[in-house]
Amino acid sequence: MQNEQTQNSQEPPGERPPIFRTWNQMYAFVLILHAVIITLFYLFTRAYS
Amino acid sequence: MAILDWIVMLGTILTIVAYGVWKTRHVNTSESYLLGDRDLPWWTIGLSIMATQASAITFLSTPGQAFADGMRFAQFYFGLPVAMVFLSVFVLPIFYRLKVYTAYEYLENRFDLRTRTFTAILFLISRGLAAGLTIYAPAIIMSKILGWSLNYTILFIGILVIIYTVAGGTKAVSMTQKQQMIVILTGMFIAAIILIMQLPGDVSFGDAVGVAGKMGKLNVVDFTFDLSNRYTFWSGMLGGVFLFLSYFGTDQSQVQRYLSGKSLTESRLGLLFNGVFKVPMQFLILFVGILVFVFFQFTKPPLHFNQANIEKLAGTPLEGEYEQLLAQQDEVFEMQQSEIRELIAALNSDNEAAVSEAQEEVATLLAADRELREEAKGLILQQDPDAQVEDRDYVFITFIVRYLPIGLVGLLLAVIFSAAMSSTASELNALATTTVVDIYRRSFVSRGSDRHYLLASKWFTVLWGCVALLFAASASLFENLIQAVNIVGSLFYGTILGIFLVAFFLKWIGARAVFLAAVLAELIVIGLFLMTQYEISFMLFGRPITVNIAYLWLNLVGCGLVMFISLLLQGPSWKRIDTALGKG
Numbered sequence: 001m002q003n004e005q006t007q008n009s010q011e012p013p014g015e016r017p018p019i020f021r022t023w024n025q026m027y028a029f030v031l032i033l034h035a036v037i038i039t040l041f042y043l044f045t046r047a048y049s
Numbered sequence: 050m051a052i053l054d055w056i057v058m059l060g061t062i063l064t065i066v067a068y069g070v071w072k073t074r075h076v077n078t079s080e081s082y083l084l085g086d087r088d089l090p091w092w093t094i095g096l097s098i099m100a101t102q103a104s105a106i107t108f109l110s111t112p113g114q115a116f117a118d119g120m121r122f123a124q125f126y127f128g129l130p131v132a133m134v135f136l137s138v139f140v141l142p143i144f145y146r147l148k149v150y151t152a153y154e155y156l157e158n159r160f161d162l163r164t165r166t167f168t169a170i171l172f173l174i175s176r177g178l179a180a181g182l183t184i185y186a187p188a189i190i191m192s193k194i195l196g197w198s199l200n201y202t203i204l205f206i207g208i209l210v211i212i213y214t215v216a217g218g219t220k221a222v223s224m225t226q227k228q229q230m231i232v233i234l235t236g237m238f239i240a241a242i243i244l245i246m247q248l249p250g251d252v253s254f255g256d257a258v259g260v261a262g263k264m265g266k267l268n269v270v271d272f273t274f275d276l277s278n279r280y281t282f283w284s285g286m287l288g289g290v291f292l293f294l295s296y297f298g299t300d301q302s303q304v305q306r307y308l309s310g311k312s313l314t315e316s317r318l319g320l321l322f323n324g325v326f327k328v329p330m331q332f333l334i335l336f337v338g339i340l341v342f343v344f345f346q347f348t349k350p351p352l353h354f355n356q357a358n359i360e361k362l363a364g365t366p367l368e369g370e371y372e373q374l375l376a377q378q379d380e381v382f383e384m385q386q387s388e389i390r391e392l393i394a395a396l397n398s399d400n401e402a403a404v405s406e407a408q409e410e411v412a413t414l415l416a417a418d419r420e421l422r423e424e425a426k427g428l429i430l431q432q433d434p435d436a437q438v439e440d441r442d443y444v445f446i447t448f449i450v451r452y453l454p455i456g457l458v459g460l461l462l463a464v465i466f467s468a469a470m471s472s473t474a475s476e477l478n479a480l481a482t483t484t485v486v487d488i489y490r491r492s493f494v495s496r497g498s499d500r501h502y503l504l505a506s507k508w509f510t511v512l513w514g515c516v517a518l519l520f521a522a523s524a525s526l527f528e529n530l531i532q533a534v535n536i537v538g539s540l541f542y543g544t545i546l547g548i549f550l551v552a553f554f555l556k557w558i559g560a561r562a563v564f565l566a567a568v569l570a571e572l573i574v575i576g577l578f579l580m581t582q583y584e585i586s587f588m589l590f591g592r593p594i595t596v597n598i599a600y601l602w603l604n605l606v607g608c609g610l611v612m613f614i615s616l617l618l619q620g621p622s623w624k625r626i627d628t629a630l631g632k633g
Binding site for chain 1: 123131133134137138259261263265267268313317318321325329332
């Protein structure tokens with residue numbers, strides 16, 4: 001929470017992500033999507049090994 | 050090559066070059082030339098970042114890597130999305146706030162002019178040499194495969210890149226990279242579809258994937274922790290983050306791409322776009338390599354993929370032995386056909402015992418095939434001890450020129466040339482920008498007109514283009530060229546990263562400490578390299594010490610030394626450390 005406030009206070013005005021309310025949510029989306037992709041790759045590896 | 054292929058290839062490449070020159074014909078200020086008016090949208094930035102990283106070697110080598118070693122190379126990129134998020138959070142806002150043209154400009158703001166100039170020079174040396182290799186490496190493969198002169202191939206790539214990079218600067222580079230990435234992705238996607246369509250009638254796509262899996266080729270993720278294993282989940286996530294932070298955060302050829310964004314938001318989205326799509330793109334390229342592997346299970350592949358090496362045996366006493374190996378390969382291939390079909394039948398009937406049995410048979414035949422290939426390499430080396438016998442870079446291009454339909458050969462060759470041009474253009478653009486902004490304008494001609502700097506930028510682009518061409522054209526004179534360039538990179542990259550890490554995270558360290566640390570670190574790195582190279586030992590406490598450090602570790606050594614010596618010279622900030630430990 002403190003991190004988010006610190007980060008948001010450094011943000012220039014008007015710099016908001018287009019699809020989420022905050023940049024932290026945007027970053028979380030990218031990292032979660034990456035985790036999902038790795039999981040799918042892992043399942044792919046298991047399925048065909 | 051058929052006329053239609055020539056038309057498609059040259060038409061695609063020249064259209065992109067003409068588009069780049071035409072769309073940027075009104076670029077007439079130095080800011081516009083070096084930063085593209087800072088008006089690019091996120092998706093152009095994202096594609097430009099991807100195109101800069103993906104050189105022609107990516108598209109020549111990666112499918113060959115999958116062909117020989119499976120898909121585990123995908124893990125190399127697992128740290129990239131984390132690095133993109135890290136840069137978006139911590140680095141990009143600083144660059145934007147200071148409105149810098151180059152990453153090194155920030156170092157003057159944070160430290161002093163000496164540190165900025167020193168770092169810029171380290172970048173110019175390492176990237177200047179690498180630009181030559183970016184042209185030379187694909188040119189040597191393409192010239193052998195297409196039967197062109199090596200020097201004409203180098204000139205073909207180099208001159209076209211110089212034309213549009215000089216004409217339109219950063220904006221031309223980014224705009225052409227957008228088109229080039231579209232051609233590249235379309236070409237790779239079509240190659241995948243053609244490969245699936247060229248499977249035998251009795252083998253479905255599912256069967257092909259099943260066979261590749263049973264041959265151990267679909268090993269995308271490996272969670273075992275093994276330091277000697279180059280590609281695992283852990284090496285990708287730990288080593289990869291470190292590597293991609295240094296590449297995307299401190300290399301001007303990448304920094305320039307995202308600094309040309311319309312706003313901080315657009316630049317961030319460009320980086321995150323790369324974070325989202327880079328790993329799936331590498332998966333696609335590797336999967337094309339797997340499909341090539343499956344294709345060559347049903348279509349007899351060449352015993353050695355580099356035709357130029359085979360031609361060395363023609364008319365020699367070794368030619369007969371090579372013919373014998375070919376005859377043995379025929380036998381192995383025939384047996385393989387029936388065994389693979391048995392494996393497919395077993396997979397389709399879910400008969401585990403039959404699957405294991407057929408899998409073992411096919412693996413034995415593949416091992417026999419590998420042995421024949423090694424024997425063929427041995428013959429080539431007997432004839433020419435200096436021959437480069439590693440042929441995996443020739444696998445995909447062999448498939449392209451021999452098995453794709455007319456028209457598509459031209460498109461796929463355009464893919465390879467586009468990739469070579471896109472990464473070279475970024476490099477020339479970054480080299481010229483760093484030379485003008487960090488050296489020429491800052492230290493030599495500080496009161497010139499805007500037109501003066503615009504012209505200087507164009508002439509420095511031409512100069513760096515000529516340096517790259519000269520280096521590429523004379524590269525064949527040096528042995529182990531790739532290794533030589535990697536060594537030069539490793540000598541400087543660690544120090545550059547160390548300076549930036551101190552700048553970003555050790556806020557209390559000042560200019561004098563970091564500059565001395567960087568110079569000392571660089572001298573130690575060069576010293577360690579020379580001691581390893583020439584096997585020099587020295588006495589320490591009466592005992593002889595011999596240094597033997599593989600050059601890739603010099604990256605880590607250089608970075609660690611800059612941080613450590615800076616801390617020693619400046620002294621640690623105990624207050625900050627106490628705060629970090631929760632004692633403050």
